[in-house]
Amino acid sequence: MADETKEITKKEAHTPKGTEQISARRLFRPDVDIVERKDDIVIMADMPGVGKDSVDITLENKVLTIYGKVDAEIPEKHKLYISEYGIGDYQRVFNINEEIDRDKIEASVKNGVLKIILPKSEALKARKIEVKAEVAEA
Amino acid sequence: MLWSDLERLGSFWDPWQEFERMRRSLFGDGRTSTIVEFPAVNVWVKDDSAVVTTEIPGVDPKSVDISITGKSLTLRGSREPEKEQEEDTYHRRERWYGQFSKIIDLPFNVEADKVEARFKNGVLYLELPRAEAEKPRKINVKSE
Secondary structure, X not given: OOOOOOEOOOEEOOOOOOOOOXXXXXXXXXOEEEEEOOOEEEEEEXXXXXXXXXXXXXXXXXXXXXXXXXXXXXXXXXXXXXXXOOOEEEEEEEEOOOOEOHHHOEEEEEOOEEEEEEEEOHHHHHOOOOOOOOOOOO | OHHHHHXXXXXXXXXXHXXXXXXXXXXXXXXXXXXXXXXXXXXXXXXXXXXXXXXOOOXXXXXXXXXXXXXXXXXXXXXXXXXOOOOOEEEEEOXXXXXXXXXXXXXXXXOHHXXXXXXXXXXXXXXXXXXXXXXOOOOOOOOO
């Protein structure tokens, strides 16, 4: 493509109907890549401003919630001159349909990117389903 | 005046609210739906310096090119996509990758030698002091 302009905006998170944000902080929905590999599923989420100590990951039943808290450095005594993006925390919720080995979940944060590795459970990998061929009566 | 609220440092000063209030005064509604060229930047200004922040997660800070010409700040960098294996299936592919090049117009000329850049958790912070020759000078009025 000759046109190299990227149009990317930060997306506001949708809070489920009825729930409200208590704080004045905005909440954003991080962009993610989800790739299913042979033995695991990898989720990578862009959460600039989030360090490894400010990430919250919970897996309850089959719902995975990722939450990243941002500690924004707002310059004192300066006036805002150009503002192209808002600052706030990140949240996204996923339904995990695969069988996951919960004890072996790994998560790491580097340069504002959260990487979660969800290993597929052994039971799923080893399961072989035999299909018996039916022989039609002549 | 809105800016006087900055003086109100103390337990009741919420930097988040202050930031949102400043944004609203710039755009009028608090929710901007403008699409901007990647990466999005915020620029803060006072008499003798500017601070530019931008979110570039996953980018190697050593590969970012920062250059200044007069009042123009140019940021260049790139992010490679993850290496793919044969059996990989992408269920979502939303994250950007590729190269970016962005020009930001500052309100004054910058002392290029004194620029400081920091990169933390995917956020790039640039501190840009105003060029000496340009700094506002106080002019004393002599009375006859």
